[in-house]
Amino acid sequence: MQKLLLSTVLASCFAVSAQAEVVVLSWGGAYGAAEVEAHVKPFIEATGIKTTMIDADNPAAPVKAQTESGNVSVDVALLEYADAVRLCDEGLLEEIDPAILLPGDDGTPAEEDFLPGAVMDCGISTDLWANVVAYDDSKFPGEKPTSIADFFDLEKFPGTRGVKKSPKTVLEMALMADGVPAAEVYDVLDTDEGLDRAFAKLDTIKDHAIWWEAGAQPPQLLADGEVVMTTAYNGRIFNAAIEEGKPLVVLWDGQVYEHEMYVIPKGAPHLEDALKYVQFATSTEGLRRQAQYISYGPTRYSSNAGEIIFKDGKTVMGPHLPTYPANMENALETNLDFWVDNDSELNERFNAWLAN
Known part of the structure; x- marks a missing residue:
């Protein structure tokens, strides 16, 4: 009826x-x-x-x-x-x-x-939807990445990283990987010291990163073996894993959703x-x-x-799904007010940092 x-x-x-x-x-x-x-x-x-x-x-x-x-x-x-x-x-x-x-x-x-x-x-x-970290399971036959911190740990999990060519979500992930609780990320990011801390964390993988711009790139970078881990849109990884049978895994810890x-x-x-x-x-x-x-x-x-x-x-x-309870245990919702206020300034700083 x-x-x-x-x-x-x-x-x-x-x-x-x-x-x-x-x-x-x-x-x-x-x-x-x-x-x-x-x-x-x-x-x-x-x-x-x-x-x-x-x-x-x-x-x-x-x-x-x-x-x-x-x-x-x-x-x-x-x-x-x-x-x-x-x-x-x-x-x-x-x-x-x-x-x-x-x-x-x-x-x-x-x-x-x-x-x-x-x-x-x-x-x-x-x-x-969510920005997440994803990895190629076949590249880690032993210990698997389990946290957002592992994405930045090149010693424990060596290999090239794929990173979205944008400060939005990348800065947030960097702070969470550096130990900032999700609930405090935007308070920290809203300070000069917090921004410096986020960029300092990104410095640790800058020379081992491929910077992507289109959503279709991360699963392809993983499939081609160009990277072993990458930030990505969760739906793109799901499609590659479930529909195309690729050994790709979403790491939900530190997801940034909106x-x-x-x-x-x-x-x-x-x-x-x-x-x-x-x-x-x-x-x-x-x-x-x-x-x-x-x-x-x-x-x-x-x-x-x-x-x-x-x-x-x-x-x-x-x-x-990003909204699944187990996937939300260490998740961060994008603060739209922060990005509406700071988008232009942070993009300028991010692009200058990339160029150096």
Whole structure:
């Protein structure tokens, strides 16, 4: 009965727009593929609205460029939380009325069904994802890495590291590896001494690192043997390990997690249909279905009810999600206020440090 009611609601909400073509900008790779299967294809089937997905290494850059130039071709984009807040504050994103969001399939009003922080003025969360450390199990036949500190321990676990070419999450991981409790990381990072401490920790692996920029690179670096450990997006490692059978393992200790947000660029050419897409994709079933294709945590309570099984029909997704209790024991949520305030300054310092 609940599914019938939801179908009725969707049918009444969506009128086919013959001329529209919703363009969704995503991150590509395993993440983009999951979005296509979980959201794009079902949306087309439910509404008849033509929808396509295009990729970028970081969708925030083209969204900012398009909106500032007034030449907007993207209707919906997926942004990291801090980027969504920043672009919203700059007036480059459309505000999304939470009243458009569908209730949970158990009848729970949307505003009560989403996890804390999942609904903001200009964005609706599609998942919780994490930056993690991953390693090639075959490279460690004896003792295995177990902590974020092991990532920085070249004596105990020798070999080249892969590191995201960005201060965000890398500085946080460096401090946790240096003994700072997760709850204190941003207090420490907000001081000159704390920043110096984080960069000093990064100095210990700088000469043994390959710096990556696109999410598809870390699993490939591991598979090619160019690195033995790397920071990575947890969903990319899951895809390589489960779907491609590669001996890759996620080290959850010290994970840095955050929301990924669906946003609508200011001046989106198909605003009405873009809102329909966001409404559809962030429904209970939309978010649950996404977790069947990639190991990112659904951001509605109703989507997490019951066991979620991967598309292979056998893999239980719980232990592979950032939100799994055992994976949260030493986890850190990205502090969006810190990064909105400090992003430009820290990127400048990080790039100067890399160049030296």
